Amino acid sequence: MPKTLYDKLWDRHFVTSVDGDGLLYIDRHLIHEVTSPQAFDGLKQFNRKVRRPDLTIATMDHSISTQSTSLDACGPKNALQLKTLIKNCQVNNIVLYPVGDSHQGIVHVMGPEMGLIHPGMTVVCGDSHTATHGALGTLAFGIGTSDVEHVLATQTIRQTKAKNMRVNFNGELPEGVFAKDMILALIREIGHDGATGFVVEYSGDAISSLSIEGRMTICNMSIEAGAKAGMIAPDDVTFRYLDGKAFSPKGEKFEAMKAAWSMLFSDVDAKFDKTVDIDVSRLSPQVTWGTNPGQVIGIDEAVPQLPDSYSDGDSSAMQKALHYMDINAGQNIGDVAISHVFIGSCTNSRIEDLREAAAVVLNGQVAEQVKAIVVPGSMRVKKLAEEEGLDRVFINAGFEWRLPGCSMCLGMNDDVLKEGDRCASTSNRNFEGRQGRGARTHLVSPAMAAGAALKGKLTDVRLLLRRQP
Numbered sequence: 001m002p003k004t005l006y007d008k009l010w011d012r013h014f015v016t017s018v019d020g021d022g023l024l025y026i027d028r029h030l031i032h033e034v035t036s037p038q039a040f041d042g043l044k045q046f047n048r049k050v051r052r053p054d055l056t057i058a059t060m061d062h063s064i065s066t067q068s069t070s071l072d073a074c075g076p077k078n079a080l081q082l083k084t085l086i087k088n089c090q091v092n093n094i095v096l097y098p099v100g101d102s103h104q105g106i107v108h109v110m111g112p113e114m115g116l117i118h119p120g121m122t123v124v125c126g127d128s129h130t131a132t133h134g135a136l137g138t139l140a141f142g143i144g145t146s147d148v149e150h151v152l153a154t155q156t157i158r159q160t161k162a163k164n165m166r167v168n169f170n171g172e173l174p175e176g177v178f179a180k181d182m183i184l185a186l187i188r189e190i191g192h193d194g195a196t197g198f199v200v201e202y203s204g205d206a207i208s209s210l211s212i213e214g215r216m217t218i219c220n221m222s223i224e225a226g227a228k229a230g231m232i233a234p235d236d237v238t239f240r241y242l243d244g245k246a247f248s249p250k251g252e253k254f255e256a257m258k259a260a261w262s263m264l265f266s267d268v269d270a271k272f273d274k275t276v277d278i279d280v281s282r283l284s285p286q287v288t289w290g291t292n293p294g295q296v297i298g299i300d301e302a303v304p305q306l307p308d309s310y311s312d313g314d315s316s317a318m319q320k321a322l323h324y325m326d327i328n329a330g331q332n333i334g335d336v337a338i339s340h341v342f343i344g345s346c347t348n349s350r351i352e353d354l355r356e357a358a359a360v361v362l363n364g365q366v367a368e369q370v371k372a373i374v375v376p377g378s379m380r381v382k383k384l385a386e387e388e389g390l391d392r393v394f395i396n397a398g399f400e401w402r403l404p405g406c407s408m409c410l411g412m413n414d415d416v417l418k419e420g421d422r423c424a425s426t427s428n429r430n431f432e433g434r435q436g437r438g439a440r441t442h443l444v445s446p447a448m449a450a451g452a453a454l455k456g457k458l459t460d461v462r463l464l465l466r467r468q469p
C-alpha cells in the first residue's frame with residue numbers, strides 16, 4: 001500500500017500497540033529547563049535511570065536573561081530552574097549546553113545546527129515547537145512533562161496516529177515575501193485549528209526552493225494551525241545542510257546515510273486525508289491584527305470588517321481580539337504605530353533571518369520611540385552574524401544586540417512587555433498576554449519587523465527594499 005512520509009516514519013518507529021495507540025521509539029530527546037524538572041523528580045521517586053542519556057541533549061533557553069550570563073539574572077525562581085537542570089544533567093550523564101557555552105541556544109535552533117537531527121528520526125522535546133525539526137525530514141513533536149519522564153525512562157512514547165494533510169506551496173516568492181509569510185498565509189486559509197488532528201507534509205516548488213532555515217520557520221508554526229507535526233521530505237538542500245555538521249555522519253557513512261535518507265518521501269499514490277494548495281506568487285507580506293495567528297492579513301489590506309451577524313462565535317471572537325489589540329475593523333494595518341520590535345525566537349532567529357532583517361536596516365535608524373532588540377537563536381548564529389558584521393548593522397541603527405535565548409517571545413525572563421506596549425515580533429504566538437500582560441503582538445517576518453523598527457509603525461517592507469540601491 002502506498003504510504004505517506006508520516007506513515008513511513010511511524011511504521012519504522014512502531015514498537016508495539018497499546019489500546020489502539022502506537023508505542024514509538026524515540027531517536028532524539030531534547031530537553032530544557034522548563035519542562036524537565038518534574039520529569040527528573042518522577043524518575044528519582046521511582047529510582048529509575050535515564051535509559052539513553054546518549055540520545056538526550058539539554059540546553060538553557062526560556063528562563064535565562066539575554067543581557068547577562070548570570071543564572072540569577074531573572075530572579076531566584078528562574079535560577080532554581082536552571083541550577084536544577086545542571087544538577088539533573090550531571091546526575092544522569094546528560095550533555096548540557098549551559099548559558100555561555102559555544103553551543104547554547106534555543107533548543108530548536110541549536111539542535112539542528114549541531115547536526116543532532118537527521119532525516120528519518122523521531123524527535124521529541126517538552127516543547128510545542130518541536131515540529132521545527134520536521135524541516136529535516138523527521139517526525140518531530142512536542143510532549144508534556146509526564147511524557148518527558150516516560151521518554152527519559154523508556155526512550156519510547158505512546159501516540160495516537162494522526163491523519164495526513166498535504167500542503168502544496170507553489171510559485172515563486174515575490175521580493176519582500178518570505179517563509180514566515182507563507183505559513184501565516186496558510187494559517188489564514190485553514191484557521192488556527194485547521195490542522196488539528198493532522199500531521200502536515202509541506203511540498204511544492206516553493207518549498208523545494210527554500211533553505212532549511214525557511215523550511216524550519218514553516219514547520220515551526222505548524223503547531224499554530226493545530227497540527228501534531230509538520231514535515232518536509234529531505235532533498236539535496238537537506239543533505240547539503242547536514243554535510244560537515246559536528247554530529248553529522250562523515251565520509252562514506254554520510255554517503256550511505258544520504259542514500260537511505262533519499263528514500264524518505266511520500267509515495268506517489270499515497271492517500272492524504274486533506275490537501276491544501278497555496279500560490280505564493282501572489283502573496284504580500286503578512287501581519288497579524290488579532291490574538292491568534294489565523295487573524296492575519298497582507299500589509300496592503302485593511303483589517304476585516306465584522307461579519308453581519310453579531311451573534312455568531314466568529315464575530316464575537318473578532319470583536320474581543322479587536323478590543324484587546326485596540327484596532328478598528330476596516331482600519332489600514334499599515335497605520336498602526338508600534339513601541340517595540342523583537343527579532344528572535346525559534347521561528348526566526350537563524351542566520352538567514354538576521355541577514356534578511358539586516359538588509360532592510362542597512363543605513364536606516366530605529367525610530368525614536370521604538371525599543372528594538374535582535375536576539376540570535378544560538379551562540380553559533382551570534383558568532384556567524386558577528387563575523388559577517390550584522391551585529392554592527394543592527395547596533396549602528398539603534399537595535400540592542402543580545403545573547404541567545406527565547407527572550408521576548410514569552411514573558412518568562414527579563415524581557416516582558418508592559419500593558420499597552422505594541423510589538424512587531426518575529427515569534428509565533430500572539431495570544432493575549434503572550435509577551436506580557438496587556439501587551440499586543442503583531443506577528444511578522446524578520447524583514448517586516450526591521451521595517452517596522454525604522455518607521456515606528458507596521459510598514460510594507462517591499463517599499464523599503466525597492467528604495468535601496
Ligand SMILES: CC(C)[C@H](C(=O)O)[C@@H](O)C(=O)O
Pocket residue numbers: 034035062126127128129142410
Ligand atoms: C515553555 C514551553 C513549555 C512552551 C511550549 O511548549 O511551547 C514555550 O516554548 C512556548 O513557546 O510557549
Ligand code: SF4
Pocket residue numbers: 061062106127129345346347405406409410427428
Ligand atoms: S523561542 Fe518562543 S516559541 Fe520558541 S521555544 Fe522559546 S518560548 Fe517557545
